Every structure is written in structure tokens, then in C-alpha cells.
Amino acid sequence: MAAQTAVQDRQGGGGVREREIAVEQQHLDRVYRRLEEKIHEAEFLMSDAAKKGQAGTPGALAERDAQVYRAGVHLNRLNSEFEDFLFGRIDLLRGKDGKKGVDGAFTSVDPADDAIRDDATADIAETLHIGRIGVLDTDYAPLVIDWRAPAAAPFYRSTPVAPGRVVRRRVIRSKGRRVLGVEDDLLRPELTTGLPVVGDGALMAALGQARTHTMRDIVSSIQAEQDMVIRAPAASVTEVTGGPGTGKTAVALHRAAYLLYQDRRRYSGGILCVSPTPLLVAYTEGVLPSLGEEGQVAIRAVGSLVDGVTADLYDEPATARVKGSLRMQKVLRNAARGCLDLAGGAPATLRVVAFGRRIELSAGELADLRHSALGGTAPLNLLRPRARRLLLDALWRKTGRRFDDAELAAEERQGFDEDISTEQDFTDFLDAWWPVLEPRRVLAALADEKRLARWARRVLTPPEVRRVARSLRRDGATAHDVALLDELDTVLGPVPKPKRREADPLDELTGLDEVTTYADRMPGRRARSERLDEERTEYAHVIVDEAQDLTPMQWRMVGRRGRTATWTIVGDPAQSSWSDVEEAARARDEALGSRPRRRFTLTVNYRNPAEIAEVASTVLALAMPGTQSPRAVRSTGILPRYEVAGDDLGADVRASAERLLAEVDGTVGVVVAMNRRAQARGWLEGLGERVVALGSLEAKGLEYDATVVVAPAEIAEESPAGLRVLYVALTRATQRLTVLAGDRDAPDPHGIPDLLTPLA
Numbered sequence: 001m002a003a004q005t006a007v008q009d010r011q012g013g014g015g016v017r018e019r020e021i022a023v024e025q026q027h028l029d030r031v032y033r034r035l036e037e038k039i040h041e042a043e044f045l046m047s048d049a050a051k052k053g054q055a056g057t058p059g060a061l062a063e064r065d066a067q068v069y070r071a072g073v074h075l076n077r078l079n080s081e082f083e084d085f086l087f088g089r090i091d092l093l094r095g096k097d098g099k100k101g102v103d104g105a106f107t108s109v110d111p112a113d114d115a116i117r118d119d120a121t122a123d124i125a126e127t128l129h130i131g132r133i134g135v136l137d138t139d140y141a142p143l144v145i146d147w148r149a150p151a152a153a154p155f156y157r158s159t160p161v162a163p164g165r166v167v168r169r170r171v172i173r174s175k176g177r178r179v180l181g182v183e184d185d186l187l188r189p190e191l192t193t194g195l196p197v198v199g200d201g202a203l204m205a206a207l208g209q210a211r212t213h214t215m216r217d218i219v220s221s222i223q224a225e226q227d228m229v230i231r232a233p234a235a236s237v238t239e240v241t242g243g244p245g246t247g248k249t250a251v252a253l254h255r256a257a258y259l260l261y262q263d264r265r266r267y268s269g270g271i272l273c274v275s276p277t278p279l280l281v282a283y284t285e286g287v288l289p290s291l292g293e294e295g296q297v298a299i300r301a302v303g304s305l306v307d308g309v310t311a312d313l314y315d316e317p318a319t320a321r322v323k324g325s326l327r328m329q330k331v332l333r334n335a336a337r338g339c340l341d342l343a344g345g346a347p348a349t350l351r352v353v354a355f356g357r358r359i360e361l362s363a364g365e366l367a368d369l370r371h372s373a374l375g376g377t378a379p380l381n382l383l384r385p386r387a388r389r390l391l392l393d394a395l396w397r398k399t400g401r402r403f404d405d406a407e408l409a410a411e412e413r414q415g416f417d418e419d420i421s422t423e424q425d426f427t428d429f430l431d432a433w434w435p436v437l438e439p440r441r442v443l444a445a446l447a448d449e450k451r452l453a454r455w456a457r458r459v460l461t462p463p464e465v466r467r468v469a470r471s472l473r474r475d476g477a478t479a480h481d482v483a484l485l486d487e488l489d490t491v492l493g494p495v496p497k498p499k500r501r502e503a504d505p506l507d508e509l510t511g512l513d514e515v516t517t518y519a520d521r522m523p524g525r526r527a528r529s530e531r532l533d534e535e536r537t538e539y540a541h542v543i544v545d546e547a548q549d550l551t552p553m554q555w556r557m558v559g560r561r562g563r564t565a566t567w568t569i570v571g572d573p574a575q576s577s578w579s580d581v582e583e584a585a586r587a588r589d590e591a592l593g594s595r596p597r598r599r600f601t602l603t604v605n606y607r608n609p610a611e612i613a614e615v616a617s618t619v620l621a622l623a624m625p626g627t628q629s630p631r632a633v634r635s636t637g638i639l640p641r642y643e644v645a646g647d648d649l650g651a652d653v654r655a656s657a658e659r660l661l662a663e664v665d666g667t668v669g670v671v672v673a674m675n676r677r678a679q680a681r682g683w684l685e686g687l688g689e690r691v692v693a694l695g696s697l698e699a700k701g702l703e704y705d706a707t708v709v710v711a712p713a714e715i716a717e718e719s720p721a722g723l724r725v726l727y728v729a730l731t732r733a734t735q736r737l738t739v740l741a742g743d744r745d746a747p748d749p750h751g752i753p754d755l756l757t758p759l760a
């Protein structure tokens with residue numbers, strides 16, 4: 001019966017949709033009335049706190065700060081204009097144990113034994129609305145359940161196969177205070193409950209929407225296998241693999257929001273999310289604020305993990321391979337030591353005057369001293385005091401002074417040390433002989449091929465040396481250089497800072513760990529929050545997106561930021577642009593140590609229609625034979641278009657892009673080989689903001705309504721991992737794909753390049 005009702009309503013039976021929208025509107029109105037009351041309460045608390053500001057005793061001030069903090073956070077969240085503050089509803093059968101949890105909802109997942117009568121009728125015992133934050137009514141009944149609360153889990157987890165207590169799942173679409181639509185999924189179609197069912201389900205509605213240049217959250221349509229990952233306990237390492245479009249990035253970001261909700265105090269230590277490119281950071285960084293979370297999560301490109309450096313260049317694949325390999329550790333250690341000699345200006349000998357006569361350390365003696373100072377593994381800048389001491393010891397020995405009385409000897413020695421070490425000649429010598437080294441200076445020194453060859457002897461081959469030196473002579477840095485700088489930071493140790501200025505009174509004001517969102521937004525405190533962000537080098541949780549692309553040296557860099565952290569790592573080996581997959585896997589193991597890992601696999605492709613996924617899978621079969629493609633969740637009936645470029649590649653690319661712009665409402669991405677990036681931008685000039693040109697490596701993680709993949713063979717031949725990079729390029733479109741064969745492709749009579757032709 002109910003199933004029949006559903007069918008009728010999906011076919012647009014009467015005013016059911018309008019009636020159901022009106023029902024949800026009523027609920028939303030009630031929620032907003034309650035929110036307004038709570039905003040007034042929070043405002044009252046704020047002004048009350050301001051009055052206490054005049055009280056003056058330390059206890060009152062601390063209480064005031066805590067109160068201002070709490071009220072501010074609250075007010076901020078309430079005032080945020082969420083496009084769809086309330087987005088879900090579940091109608092449930094009576095639960096097994098009839099117990100309620102702290103959020104006011106029944107806790108049992110399973111229906112009571114007698115919840116369903118013999119004639120397959122049942123009553124709805126509980127209706128829960130799900131939203132971005134929880135709201136309780138004056139009588140503590142839940143008006144809205146936070147999507148991360150345990151009571152909201154069935155909204156995401158229930159499936160027709162395992163529905164639990166859920167009879168109907170509804171996604172509510174609203175804008176501001178207006179409900180615009182509802183989409184229902186009936187999870188127990190066999191039951192008669194009298195619930196109307198409207199629409200075709202929320203997932204398909206979400207997937208069909210036009211894309212913009214920023215990622216949307218998926219909070220209203222998270223699927224069961226994704227929910228398992230999002231809510232997995234934060235123990236040690238959570239590893240998620242899955243093909244393109246399976247929601248790995250989305251899931252990782254929602255997990256960050258979930259972890260903060262679960263244990264805000266623990267994660268006040270910060271969550272770091274590492275992304276492969278600045279483009280992917282820009283694409284994803286709006287998701288957490290839309291989930292009501294910001295402040296505690298830093299999303300950074302792997303090339304922006306070291307303060308003061310931004311990677312704005314790319315390395316050729318062969319250079320990246322060398323710079324990313326673990327062999328660079330040895331080269332950098334040699335270089336750091338070598339740089340002690342390079343600083344220049346240190347006289348060959350050290351001469352000082354003591355006790356009225358000259359004393360001198362010869363070049364040979366100095367070399368021995370340096371050798372013994374360097375024994376051990378401490379960072380070079382931290383060895384400077386030791387080097388200074390060894391110099392003073394050696395000079396003292398040269399004075400030939402002997403004392404029978406130990407106390408007198410110690411006194412004399414102390415006087416000697418003070419005299420010598422304040423002498424200009426000695427301090428100048430020390431600065432030149434054991435200079436304080438900065439990572440950038442050492443890295444710059446590697447640009448000299450002869451020097452690098454010396455430091456890399458028996459570690460890198462001559463062609464490798466040439467490549468690395470040449471790449472470092474450019475102005476700017478790559479994401480691989482940033483990992484080298486970070487390694488050097490460890491090899492060299494901290495650069496002694498000039499004396500600290502007076503303590504900032506704000507440092508004392510916020511004893512609370514959760515300085516956070518509210519404090520960040522207070523005018524005048526911005527500078528402090530930025531400073532905190534800069535100073536934070538260790539995090540409580542580290543998320544690595546596109547983990548398959550981190551080089552061993554980058555793993556070391558990221559690993560240093562999460563020594564005591566829990567981890568979420570998402571990636572897909574089939575999309576790796578790193579040529580030595582095994583070396584990267586070893587480095588990952590080293591970064592993660594022996595922490596236990598919990599593994600998940602996502603299996604459904606939500607991005608590409610089946611028609612596009614099929615083309616991509618032919619390339620996957622070449623790139624990683626035997627790898628399973630994820631199952632595309634929908635099909636559009638629109639086949640990829642194949643074209644063959646003529647003499648003017650640029651004009652053909654532009655024409656393809658123009659055609660796609662006319663066919664889709666949202667974005668168009670044009671993917672070219674890395675060395676054509678600038679050229680491609682020129683081809684698309686004037687076509688507007690909906691279209692972008694991307695180098696193959698820049699396309700990682702992004703998506704567009706439509707894409708043009710230009711000259712597949714060029715992309716595939718760019719590097720040893722080229723076929724995997726091409727696989728990435730082919731999996732970016734949500735609706736339409738055009739493949740434009742170039743010079744190096746061998747298209748068949750239908751224009752299909754040989755690389756994209758299924759193997760016989």
C-alpha cells in the first residue's frame with residue numbers, strides 16, 4: 001500500500017509536494033523562533049560579561065573571559081546564514097529498548113519486536129530533523145539534531161537492505177528561512193505507515209547539479225559506506241582508498257568536522273589537512289565553514305607547509321623524482337656540513353691575545369676541532385655552542401697555564417673564557433667559522449653543480465646532479481623544494497632568535513585551549529590568531545588528501561607535523577603521479593610508524609556518469625592492469641565526444657570549450673600536458689570565468705561539469721606515471737567529456753585515440 005502511495009506521489013499526485021513542503025516550513029519556522037530566543041540569550045550573556053569586565057579581580061576576569069568566549073562561539077554559530085540550516089528528516093519506528101540519549105532521541109538502532117504488526121502496518125514513533133547544529137526546544141525536546149550526533153547516524157546509514165528503524169528518509173532543501181523542496185527515500189516500502197513520499201531521492205538531485213569553482217558539502221546525502229569512514233573512531237590511522245569520484249575528499253573533510261564535534265578539546269590541538277595543490281585547497285576550503293567548522297582546521301597545499309615559502313613552480317617529473325627520494329637526506333646532510341666551509345671570510349687560523357701574548361690555532365688544528373664538533377647527530381646550529389667551547393678549550397690549552405688549586409684554576413678559566421669570547425676577533429671568527437645556517441641558504445648552495453656533485457658523491461648520478469642544480473637556479477620554489485627546506489630545518493636546527501620582545505598581555509588572557517573561532521573574529525585579535533597559525537607545527541589530527549602523490553621526502557615533512565597525531569589518509573594508487581610507488585609507500589610507513597591502521601574502501605563513483613567512467617577504465621587497464629574501477633552511480637546517456645585536432649590545435653581546443661560552455665550551466669575544465677599550460681590559457685582567453693585551463697598535474701582532485709582532454713598521448717608521455725595522470729584527467733567531468741586527439745595520438749576512424757581504445 002505504502003509503496004503504491006509512493007509511486008503515486010512520485011508521479012506528482014496532486015498537491016502532496018506542496019503539502020509536505022508546508023509541513024517542513026512549519027517546523028523550520030519553529031526552529032527559527034527558538035534560534036531567535038537563543039540569540040537573545042547569548043546577547044544577554046555577552047552584555048552581562050562586559051559588565052563584569054569592570055569588576056577587576058583576577059577571578060572575575062577569568063570568569064568573564066570564559067563567558068564571553070562561550071557566548072561568542074554560540075552567537076556566531078547561531079548568526080551564521082546557512083543556506084540549508086535544516087536539511088534532513090527521518091521517520092522512525094519505535095526502538096527496541098525505549099531509552100533516550102542526551103540529545104533527546106531514542107538510542108536503539110533496531111525496531112522493537114512489536115513495532116511492525118502482522119498485517120505489515122506500523123506507526124511512526126519518532127520523527128527527527130537533522131541540521132548543521134543541534135537545537136533543543138524549551139522543554140529539551142530535540143528540534144534539530146546535529147548531523148554528527150549519534151541519533152543522526154541512521155539518516156546516513158540506513159539502506160533498504162538494512163533500514164533499522166528508519167521508514168522514510170527525507171532531504172529538505174531550503175534557502176534562508178524558506179523551504180524550497182523535499183526529496184524522499186522510502187527505506188521500508190513494504191510497510192503501510194501512511195507516510196507520503198515525494199521526489200526521486202536526494203542523491204541524484206545533488207549529483208545532477210551544475211558545478212561551480214568551489215566544492216559543496218554533501219551533508220544531506222552522505223552514503224552509508226562514506227558514513228562508516230566519517231564516523232570511524234579516531235584511533236591511530238584511518239586509511240581510505242577508492243577510485244576517482246568516490247567522495248574521498250568530501251569524506252575526509254566531513255570527518256574533520258565530525259572529529260571536532262566528538263572531541264573538541266582534543267582537537268583544539270588543530271587539524272591539518274594536506275592537499276596536493278593550491279587549486280585543490282581553493283576548491284575545498286569552503287566546505288568546513290559550511291559545516292559550521294572553521295578556525296581549528298588548516299587546509300594547506302603540500303607546497304605551503306613551510307612558513308614564508310609558497311611553491312609556485314613545478315619540477316619536471318625526472319627532477320621531482322630525485323628531489324622526492326630518500327637519497328636527498330644524505331645529500332642535504334652533506335650540504336649542510338659543506339656550507340660551514342662555504343660561508344667564507346673565516347681566516348685560515350685563529351689568533352687571539354691572552355695573558356699578554358698571542359695564541360694561535362692552526363688550520364690543521366681547526367679542522368680537527370670541527371671534525372670532533374661534528375661528531376654526533378645534533379642539528380648544526382645547536383652544535384655551535386659546542387664548537388665555541390672546543391675552540392676555547394683548545395686556546396686555553398695553548399696558554400700552558402697550570403694551577404694546583406682547583407678552585408683557582410676554575411676561576412682563571414672562567415675569566416679567560418669571558419675575556420676571549422667577548423673579544424671581537426674571536427666572535428667574528430666564530431661567526432665565519434661556524435655560521436648560523438638557514439635552510440634557504442643551504443638549498444641555494446645546491447644550485448652550484450660542482451658543489452652539489454661533491455655533496456652528492458655516490459648518492460646521485462651526474463645527470464641527476466645536473467637536473468637538480470639546474471632546477472634550483474630558477475627563481476621560486478616547487479613543492480619538492482619545500483620538503484627539502486623542511487628537512488634542512490631539522491638538519492640545521494632552529495636559528496637562534498633575537499631576544500623576545502616583552503610578553504604580549506593577550507598571551508596570558510587566553511588560558512583556554514580553545515581560543516578559536518570567536519577569538520579569531522574579534523577585531524584586534526587577528527594578528528594573534530595569525531601568529532598562532534604560523535607557530536603551529538604539530539597537529540592533533542592530520543588528514544592527507546591524494547596521499548598517493550606524496551613523495552618520500554614529503555611524507556617526512558608531513559610526518560613531522562603529526563608525531564603524536566591521529567591520521568586520516570585518503571588516496572588512490574591508480575591516480576598516482578609519483579613514479580616510484582613502492583618507495584613512496586615505504587616512506588608513508590615510516591611517517592606513520594607502527595600505529596595500527598584501519599582500512600576502508602569506497603566503491604561507488606558519484607562524479608562521472610557511466611559513459612565517462614567507461615572510457616577512463618580503458619586507460620586504467622593500461623595504467624594499472626587488474627585494478628577495479630569504482631561503479632558509476634548514474635548514467636546520462638551522453639557519450640564522450642571524440643575530435644581530431646587539425647593544424648591549429650589552439651583553435652580546435654577553443655571551439656570544443658565553447659561548445660561545452662553552451663551545453664552545460666556550470667564549469668568547463670580544459671586539461672593539457674604541463675608544458676602547454678601557458679599556451680592553453682591564451683587559447684581560452686576571453687571565454688569567461690566558467691572555463692579554466694589546467695596542466696595535467698593541476699587537475700588532481702578537481703571536477704567540472706564538462707572537460708576537454710587535449711592530446712592524451714602528450715599527457716601519457718610526460719612522465720613514467722603519465723598513464724595514471726591521463727586517468728586522472730579523464731575522470732574530472734560530471735556531465736560531458738570531449739577528447740581531442742593531437743599529433744601524437746593515433747585515432748581510429750571514429751576519432752578515438754589508440755590509448756582510449758579498449759584492449760581486445
Ligand SMILES: Nc1ncnc2c1ncn2[C@@H]1O[C@H](COP(=O)(O)OP(=O)(O)OP(=O)(O)O)[C@@H](O)[C@H]1O
Nearest residue numbers: 218221222223244245246247248249250606607701
Ligand atoms: N554522498 C554524496 N552525495 C552527493 N555528492 C557526493 C557524495 N559523495 C560524493 N559526492 C560528490 O562526488 C564528487 C566527487 O567527490 P570527491 O571529490 O570527494 O571524490 P574523490 O574520491 O576525492 O575523487 P578523486 O579521487 O577523483 O579526487 C564531488 O562532487 C562530491 O560532492
